Amino acid sequence: MNVRRLIPTTALAGATALGLVTLSACSGTSSAGGGKGGGKLDVVVSFYPMQYLAEQIGGDHVEVTTLTKPGVEPHDLELKPRQASELRQADYVLYLKGVQPAVDEAIAQSGVEHTVDAATLTEMERHGTDVGHEGGEHDGHGGEEHDAGAGADPHVWLDPVKYAEVAQGVGDSLAKADPAHAADYRKNTGTLVGKLKALDAKFADGLRNSATRTLLTTHSAFGYLAERYGLDQHGIAGIDPESEPSPARIKELQSVARQEKVSTVFFETLASDRTARTLAKDTGLRTDVLDPLEGITDRSRGDDYLSVMESNLAALQKALGAK
Structure with a gap:
């Protein structure tokens, strides 16, 4: 499929001048450059839990780049200028707001049309340091809560049920971004959701x-x-x-x-x-x-x-x- 770029011509010209520098050195998977020449959807993700969803659901129709290389603590990530530049060239961006402030800011400024915040695909909750099945929570630090973003705990992927809800939303959004392969995205989503239910x-x-x-x-x-x-x-x-x-x-x-x-x-x-x-x-x-x-x-x-x-x-x- 010949994917239509979702960025201004000036950004493409800038990328060409930079030699189409890719994020391969910062990725545990593919380079975004592969999508430009291979007719695949160029997908950029923030860190591993989003990478897994994009790869499992996107399958052969996507080239996935993750902004957080293996071994880096995601909360501490600071983007390099070339990463921000490549981010602006993506066809589709998947992230989880509240985990990585630097990534959140860069994505907000990227202007990419198909940008999905996984936190909007399920109900996020507030958790302190202590939380249990009775629903009570406190942080054990004199009442100061260590919450991310707008007060929500971002670690939603560690609950397979909520992660499956996010997967459903990712599948739907990929189908909208690349309607020619919508049937495959929905099929792959169903397979992944089945694995998460198991x-x-x-x-x-x-x-x-x-x-x-x-x-x-x-x-x-x-x-x-x-x-x-x-x-x-x-x-x-x-x-x-x-x-x-x-x-x-x-x-x-x-x-x-x-x-x-x-x-x-x-x-x-x-x-x-x-x-x-x-x-x-x-x-x-x-x-x-x-x-x-x-x-x-x-x-x-x-x-x-x-x-x-x-x-x-x-x-x-x-x-x-x-x-």
């Missing part, structure tokens, strides 16, 4: 009977997952993985661990594990990885969203004493 069933069954329902994590990324499967998340840090807990917060978590018979403190692959290991040592707990899936690296326990989520389930079952 994943949801695995989590529901696997966590139904557990010795404890309490989850201690470094990064408070698992509020949606906790609510979905009846767990109580207690985060050392807030929504921001780099925020430092107060001594009072550490003392509070030590008490929670004793009272709730917690065995494990979870940390993640893209942020420091120092605080988690210190808390675990002081309370005699184990440590393990619970991956928030903000990026895939060679340290990830799996090579894509589904396999890493299944590894997360296995880690939770072990830590919570699931039967």
Whole structure:
């Protein structure tokens, strides 16, 4: 298909003058340049959870570039001028507002016609550092909430049900951006949603009977997952993985661990594990990885969203004493 460019001629001329510099060095997948010559929809995404959706739903009809290279903590990303330039040339942009302020700003200024904020495709919720199946939440930091964007927790992809809702919206928007392949996008969306429903069933069954329902994590990324499967998340840090807990917060978590018979403190692959290991040592707990899936690296326990989520389930079952 010969895709019509959705940008001004001046922007194309500028890109030509720059030698059509691509984002391949910053991408875990393809270069946006491939779409320009290959007749595919040129799709730019913000980070891995959006990349997975675009690749699974777009299939052979898209060339996907991600702005966040593997191993980079997405919250800290700062775009280079060439990335902003390439972003303006995209046919379709998919991002999740509230995760990466620099990306949000660049996308707002890009002028790309088909721009989709995944946060608008499902109902977003507010989560503090502590959240559980009873719906209560607080952040354990004197009342200051560590929320992103307009107060919503952005980590919606860690709930397979909500992620499936986002997938439906992405499929619909790709069909509008490239109507010649709408049937394929809808078919691929149905396949992906089916996989996410099966994943949801695995989590529901696997966590139904557990010795404890309490989850201690470094990064408070698992509020949606906790609510979905009846767990109580207690985060050392807030929504921001780099925020430092107060001594009072550490003392509070030590008490929670004793009272709730917690065995494990979870940390993640893209942020420091120092605080988690210190808390675990002081309370005699184990440590393990619970991956928030903000990026895939060679340290990830799996090579894509589904396999890493299944590894997360296995880690939770072990830590919570699931039967």
